[in-house]
Each structure stands twice: as C-alpha cells, then as structure tokens.
Amino acid sequence: MKKTLPLLAGSFVLAFSASAMAQTKWDLPSAYPASNFHVENLNNFAKDVDSLSGGKLKITIHNNASLYKAPEIKRAVQGNQAQIGEILLTNFANEDPIYALDGLPFLATGYDASFKLYQAQKPYLEKKLASQGMTLLFTVAWPPQGIFANRDLKTVDDLKGLKWRAYSPVTAKIAELAGAQPVTVQAAELSQAMATGVIDSYMSSASTGYDSKTYEYIKKWYDTQAWLPKNAIIVNKKAFDALDPATQEALKKAGAQAEERGWKLAQEKGEWYKKELTKNGMTIIQPTPELKAGLNKIGEVMINEWTERAGDDGKAIIEAYRKM
Numbered sequence: 001m002k003k004t005l006p007l008l009a010g011s012f013v014l015a016f017s018a019s020a021m022a023q024t025k026w027d028l029p030s031a032y033p034a035s036n037f038h039v040e041n042l043n044n045f046a047k048d049v050d051s052l053s054g055g056k057l058k059i060t061i062h063n064n065a066s067l068y069k070a071p072e073i074k075r076a077v078q079g080n081q082a083q084i085g086e087i088l089l090t091n092f093a094n095e096d097p098i099y100a101l102d103g104l105p106f107l108a109t110g111y112d113a114s115f116k117l118y119q120a121q122k123p124y125l126e127k128k129l130a131s132q133g134m135t136l137l138f139t140v141a142w143p144p145q146g147i148f149a150n151r152d153l154k155t156v157d158d159l160k161g162l163k164w165r166a167y168s169p170v171t172a173k174i175a176e177l178a179g180a181q182p183v184t185v186q187a188a189e190l191s192q193a194m195a196t197g198v199i200d201s202y203m204s205s206a207s208t209g210y211d212s213k214t215y216e217y218i219k220k221w222y223d224t225q226a227w228l229p230k231n232a233i234i235v236n237k238k239a240f241d242a243l244d245p246a247t248q249e250a251l252k253k254a255g256a257q258a259e260e261r262g263w264k265l266a267q268e269k270g271e272w273y274k275k276e277l278t279k280n281g282m283t284i285i286q287p288t289p290e291l292k293a294g295l296n297k298i299g300e301v302m303i304n305e306w307t308e309r310a311g312d313d314g315k316a317i318i319e320a321y322r323k324m
Contacts, residue, residue, distance in 0.1 A: 036063075088231055144270070177301060220285055
C-alpha cells in the first residue's frame, strides 16, 4: 500500500499538468467601457466559450482601450499579439473599401436593412480578412447614428464650422462634405475632448452619448438614423488553427450565439439609451426634411465614390443587398 500512494500521487500530478497544458488563454482587447452593451455581450461570449469548450479556452476581455487603443487592435490581432479582438470596421475604411461599407450614410438605415447589408458584405469581408491572416467570427451593429450638437441644425449648412469629432475616415468625410472641421478623437478620449472644447459636435449612437456622458456638454441629439456601423470580432488564423477541432467548434458556436444576442441587444439598448439621455437633460430631435435632404445628398456622394473605389466587388455587394 505504501508503494501505491506515490504512484497515485504521481499520476494525479501528471493528469493535472496535462489538463493545465491543454488550457489555452486568449486576450480580447476592446475600445469600449464596461458599461457598453458590446462589452456586456463580449463578457457573455467569453463565458460561453469557457463553458462550451469545457474550460479548454479562456478569453480575457480588456475593455476601455486598456490593452490596445481602437486603431491598434486590428494590427495586434493580425500579428498575434492579441489572439482575438473587437474592431469598428469603419475605422479601417482607408485600408480597403470593404471596411467602409456599413458606414455609408443612408444606405442601410434600420436593423433589418443593416443585417441584409451584412449578409451581402460578409463573403467579401471574410475573404479580405483571410488575406490578412485573420478570421471573422461575428459582428454586432451599433444603434443608428445621429448628430450631437448644441447648435440648431435645420439644414446641412448649419453644420459648417462645427468642431466635429471624426473617429473614422467615413465620419471625417462627412465633416468635409458638410463644411465642419474634423478632429480625430477615439472613444476613450471623447469626454475629455468635449470638456476641453477640442470638439463641440459629433455623429454617433445614443449608446456612445450615454457612455461618454455627452449630456454634460452637449444638450441636443438629432436622430438622423444615418447608418448602423458594425463592430467585428476577428481572430488570428494561426491561433484559431492551433485549437483542436472541438474547441474550434465551441468558439464558432459561442460566436454565433453572441452575434444573435448582440443584434437583439443593440435594438433593446438603443431605445434604453435614448430614454437615459432624455432623463439626463438631453433633447432628442427629429431632423427637419431640409436637414434630411442635405444629409441624403452627402450619402449619395459617398455611396457613388465608394462604388467606384470598390469596383466590381462593390457593385456586386450593392446589387445583392438591393435584391434582398
């Protein structure tokens, strides 16, 4: 009996070591604060991955740009410094037209239309990411975009001269076409930029307005429903390929669940965020027909320019979307 105990102990240590070695740990950087619904969805996604993989894959969420700033996340995943990450697709519009698509104003203005656009875009987006050594896991839309400004906006001409937060090439282009002054400010620096007068307006969702406490600086939000940009969860392909098949399937299943949950959450939270903005003293304004018409013209210019840049693939995506 005395000889058996060391053997049993040794077997236990070996089994524990094998279990520990089998566990893979990934980092997932996000640019948004813990209160944001995207981060809430990511936390649930990480729990699902843990559960579905039987503890084989552990994902740590690094929110609020604590690991990488928003523009750095894609490169970090591409280089495998982070195995998985959350990016705003329109941030990379200058890199390839496919990343600009869901930021085009008034192309897809509601959740149903935005999801159809995603289905048309998805094969081309997957192809582009694959060429860069990454895999698309899932996307989640933001609530519709509106304009935060203290100024009365009755026409597009009223945007002229505003110090306009530009967080992507698309939002910078809108500023240029409207005669506003684009200033690059990422989500984590937004509150400070308003407090110090670096910006006095920007275009984003009610979600961003709530998270950044925009109501402390700006008192009006024009509900233009301009577009629904998407966040994408991307995975380094080598890191994905290194997982065993069962863990790969667990990751994909958790991703599919997160996508379905996230799109529903975006709609639910979009209405909640608007109520919270109102409670905190912000006035939500429906845009005038003149403002809408002017913004639509900007949208037409940007859609035409995008289609030219995107070539045959761009035309195919727009045609597929409009047939849905």
